Amino acid sequence: MTAADRLVRVRSGAIEPEGSWVYVWIDVGSGEVAYVGATGFDPEARVYAHLTSEDPAVGRVRATVRGASERDFDVLAFAISPHADRQEVKRNLVAALSNAEEPFGEDARRAYDAIQAYRTPRSDI
Secondary structure, three states, rough: OOOOOOOOOOEEEOOOOOOOOEEEEOOOOOOOOOEEEOOOOOOHHHHHHHHHHHOOOOOHHHHHOOOOOOEEEEEEEEEEEOOHHHHHHHHHHHHHHHHOOOOOOHHHHHHHHHHHHHHOOOOOO
16 A cells, blocks of 8 residues: 555444544635534544534534535644544644633644634735
8 A cells, every 4th residue: 555545444334533633614705713623533534524414413513503504614634643632632722713822732733823824814825
């Protein structure tokens, strides 16, 4: 297998998560952060589940973000350390994005900096 190839493990009828991610849904029109999540699943698969699942525990964006099906989003996904507590990284990132505090931890800081850079209007485009 090459670096671009993927292995998806299915055991007893369920996908085994591979990796560790935090991800942020940014409204393309407003730059608003609409949702922040964390997952062990592939980010594309998780985004798909958010948009298509009728179960609100799985399709959280569909269930909680007003007008999600009519809005355009860019979802920024950040690989985090496999040893990091995903929910802790997510909480740190949410707190930083809501201006409650500075993010702490390398994973949250890296994601925060990239999100802020992405949301900053650029004159070169």
